[in-house]
Amino acid sequence: MGVIFSPEADNLTTMAGPRGEYSKSVERRAEILEAAFTTFAKSGYTASSVNEIARSVGMTQTGVVHHFAGKLALLQAVLEQRDTRAELLLDGRRGRDFLASLVEISRTQESLRGVVQLYTILSAEATDPDHPAHDYFVARFERIAAAVTLAFEEVGAADGLRDGVDPRRAALLTLATTEGLELLWLNSLEVDMAEDIRRLINSLLIEPI
Amino acid sequence: MGVIFSPEADNLTTMAGPRGEYSKSVERRAEILEAAFTTFAKSGYTASSVNEIARSVGMTQTGVVHHFAGKLALLQAVLEQRDTRAELLLDGRRGRDFLASLVEISRTQESLRGVVQLYTILSAEATDPDHPAHDYFVARFERIAAAVTLAFEEVGAADGLRDGVDPRRAALLTLATTEGLELLWLNSLEVDMAEDIRRLINSLLIEPI
Structure with a gap:
């Protein structure tokens, strides 16, 4: 199980089936969190938007909300x-x-x-x-x-x-x-x-x- | 001169001529500062706008900029x-x-x-x-x-x-x-x-x- 969370997990994203999907989702979450971090650190919470965070990782707002319920x-x-x-x-x-x-x-x-x-x-x-x-x-x-x-x-x-x-x-x-x-x-x-x-x-x- | 800055200065605002205008301007500045204070305290600097501050004192953005060059x-x-x-x-x-x-x-x-x-x-x-x-x-x-x-x-x-x-x-x-x-x-x-x-x-x- 540990391998899914390790740096080598990248290799698994091309695999078909639920394990590949799961790994992709973990990576997506990490990417979104990184972008949220950068946006909040620059503009604070009030002035930031989910849309802005989504755009910076090439996703739609709906795509982000699939992983995190909202800005909070x-x-x-x-x-x-x-x-x-x-x-x-x-x-x-x-x-x-x-x-x-x-x-x-x-x-x-x-x-x-x-x-x-x-x-x-x-x-x-x-x-x-x-x-x-x-x-x-x-x-x-x-x-x-x-x-x-x-x-x-x-x-x-x-x-x-x-x-x-x-x-x-x-x-x-x-x-x-x-x-x-x-x-x-x-x-x-x-x-x-x-x-x-x-x-x-x-x-x-x-x-x- | 002191009376212009005192609480009694309110009475002077109805006077015609430059002194009345000056007093009005002092009051306007104080009002705008009070509004800026409230807006910044609520939303921070980044998320606040001169327009929002102007609206809260019933002025236009141009009216505020006449007193203060801008948000900074x-x-x-x-x-x-x-x-x-x-x-x-x-x-x-x-x-x-x-x-x-x-x-x-x-x-x-x-x-x-x-x-x-x-x-x-x-x-x-x-x-x-x-x-x-x-x-x-x-x-x-x-x-x-x-x-x-x-x-x-x-x-x-x-x-x-x-x-x-x-x-x-x-x-x-x-x-x-x-x-x-x-x-x-x-x-x-x-x-x-x-x-x-x-x-x-x-x-x-x-x-x-």
């Missing part, structure tokens, strides 16, 4: 790709180790300017409570804040937090700073996203990570 | 209104006193959700180097970063910084955190923008502000 479904699929990558890095890590992996995730963003820009534009647009992705972003921020709070609590339980540092406030500060550093980095300020977030976290810990 | 001129006027207010609060303050007034500015944002949302959306859109406001935002961030760096340097000269805190890095961290806290606040997370930015600044100083 495209957005969610694009965002989930990013989160899945980050969650793999965090999986099974606790306390100081979890906090250290937040620094690693920031490091990986440096080679993903387009993803960071897309995400920055969409999360800003979605601050409008009427935006279709508003609830998605609120839930996403809450989920991350809860995971980072837990990590600071684990460090606190081992007496690793500086005096007066509250785990929940530390988590919100870490999340806010990560978002803000991305914005400044995109605006060409000489921030070092990974080292600056490490500095913030270390200002809250007794022993630096 | 409208955007700059809207943004400058915000910056002027903040700069008045910072004027003449130095060192710890300057840093304390950053906390005050964050406090004033709580009653200005629309402004914060507008600014968050525009600064995100403008991360695209092709965006017409990109240079404006880069210059603005650089200007703020320079002023905050100077304040941390002044505190450092009075031996007020914790060991290993570099003024420039501290300034970028403060700026990033301010931006990120606004984003989380708009997304309904229970951040206290003013107190959370105070916490960050205090994690860098020997004596809290």
Whole structure:
């Protein structure tokens, strides 16, 4: 089964029968997601259209809707790709180790300017409570804040937090700073996203990570 | 002269002659800016049009262009209104006193959700180097970063910084955190923008502000 999702799957698209069709469909979805990503990153969500995304991959709007129910479904699929990558890095890590992996995730963003820009534009647009992705972003921020709070609590339980540092406030500060550093980095300020977030976290810990 | 810009100026609009015309023009500009603000805050810059802004104040596009050269001129006027207010609060303050007034500015944002949302959306859109406001935002961030760096340097000269805190890095961290806290606040997370930015600044100083 694995071969269908591997780069070699290209060879299968010429095969007749359901397996070939399935593989073609997987490729089509990947192509559409790539185009949706590029369009959203350039114009934001509001100003983009399914039609524009369809045209950029030589499809009709109906053709795209066959794979993704609409613009919001495209957005969610694009965002989930990013989160899945980050969650793999965090999986099974606790306390100081979890906090250290937040620094690693920031490091990986440096080679993903387009993803960071897309995400920055969409999360800003979605601050409008009427935006279709508003609830998605609120839930996403809450989920991350809860995971980072837990990590600071684990460090606190081992007496690793500086005096007066509250785990929940530390988590919100870490999340806010990560978002803000991305914005400044995109605006060409000489921030070092990974080292600056490490500095913030270390200002809250007794022993630096 | 002052009366022309005061709330009582309304009474002058029925006067004939150049003063009445001038006053009318000032009011028209204020009305257009208010509409531009609302439209940009709702839809962002890219998805907004001068035509839409004109319609919302019952004017033609040509009528608006008589007051503001185009969409970018409208955007700059809207943004400058915000910056002027903040700069008045910072004027003449130095060192710890300057840093304390950053906390005050964050406090004033709580009653200005629309402004914060507008600014968050525009600064995100403008991360695209092709965006017409990109240079404006880069210059603005650089200007703020320079002023905050100077304040941390002044505190450092009075031996007020914790060991290993570099003024420039501290300034970028403060700026990033301010931006990120606004984003989380708009997304309904229970951040206290003013107190959370105070916490960050205090994690860098020997004596809290």
